Amino acid sequence: MRHSKPVLSAAGKIAVKNLSPIFVIACLLITFKPVAHAVPSYSRQTGLPCATCHFAPPELTPFGRKFKLDGYVFTTKPEVTDEKKGHNAALAILEAFPLSVIFDASFTETKSPQPGTQNGNFLFPQAASLFLAGKWASHVGSFVQVTYDSQGDHFSWDNTDIRYANATSVFGKPLSYGVMFNNNPTVEDLWNSTPAWGFPFTGSNVAPGPTAGALINGGLAQDVAGVGAYGMWNEHIYLAGTIYRSEHIGGAQPNAGTGFGINIRGVAPYWRVAYQTVKENNSLEVGMYGIHVKSTPNAVTGPEDSFTDWAADFQYDRTIPQFNNDVLSFRGSYIRENSSLAGTIVDTGNGPGAAFTRHHLNTLQGNVEYHYGTKLSGTVGLFGVNGTPDPILFPQAAVTGSANGDPRSNGYILNLSWWPQQNIDLAVQYTGYWRFNGLQTNYDGAGRDASANNTVYLLARFVF
């Protein structure tokens, strides 16, 4: 089972505490890097190899999706049980505690060093995670992650998905349904075309990344708490909805909003609808999802920003019997964010945070991956972001800024993963930029070109 965990770097933490709200969002989007996880305690619980649930971790097979849909509770292993009799409650807990570990070590080098810093950085570890992942009780299971981030030098609460699941029949067709608690919009999703579990499944948290990104594309990860419900009817129609509130792990409670760019006013509704069809060698999903957030930057009262994200996604997996059941996967998504920055534009003493109230942002990404058995997988991905230019929202700054206030970035990612064992991932990844924060050359006004951020990333991941 894979986890896409945006790692908040030290720079991100500083930004959260001290800087203007929109810059905070920008920094979060720069410093949140997806980290993918698969969890062996599920394998120990089910008695099945990783490859039953994953084409390559974290990409879910139809079996893996059903395992998640059913609340992570399927097991073939001994349990401590007691029958529900009269006024006595039942019991069904695993004999083995569902604990897992991931250890990531990495190396990152950009084409040109970031000014005044070392290029070619080893992180040992980049991150290490502990998981409580498996069956808690009848119909209740979890994916709970705590991660040590070497840049922050501390453990922090990470992606969490706790769910109750059950099944019934509606109109003569099976309905799997459940209630869930989670801290990251799309972490509950079943496919790898949505942000929490999307490509790239792992990445450097040292190299610079484009400043602009939609809020649902990792901007709320681990900073919100939500409760929701979902259902899969007739194995085809998937509906899910969650409402979120700001949580601000690490911040003072009750939340005063100070120092945080996003303080959800009321609740933020997240919605998801998808259609899937699975044949013997083909699996297709098309869907939509989105979120609406009203937020007051740095406070819990006052003028509000408003963000509405609409997204469409698809995933197609083709098993090729002629090639020993190798799998070819296609995934894509488009996110449209419309925002009104009525809160950010207000001058609170440090100047306004934006030049205009109305903004939009388009995010397009697609990738194709070939799985050579369970030993190798190669992926080619394209990505692009564009939207409303704003010289205050996207200010000029060395490396991370934009000389022309344009959020446009685009490029490609090539990834090759070798799995000598199903729980060891040795990966090499290359990220290339055609345009970075608005321009191809001298994009930051300090003489840095987009291609200077081209990145080679090596990863050794051990999962046990």
Next chain:
Amino acid sequence: MRLISRVVAASVSIGFLTLTLTGVVSAQNDAEKIYKTNCVLCHAPDGSGSSPSGKALKAEDLRSELIQKKTDAELAAAITNGKGKMPAFGKKLKPDQIAQLVAYIRALPKK
């Protein structure tokens, strides 16, 4: 006196029949519960293997002649030890539960 004997005999018979039927229904319910908990994920509620995960893993149709012509011992062994991509359930399910499951599988073609 004769009437009383008949009433008592009838009551005993009804009681015995009720207990017997309750036991049968209870066993069926137990078997169905075991099936739903452990087998539906791949083999689907009707045993056809037509669930998405069943299709992807090419799970057998439990109603098919191929499966139904196997002996009870063969079916029990497959459940206990696993077969192909199917995991072993021998450490989780007790022998009497596996026997109930075999009986439930036998009844699937008639449902």
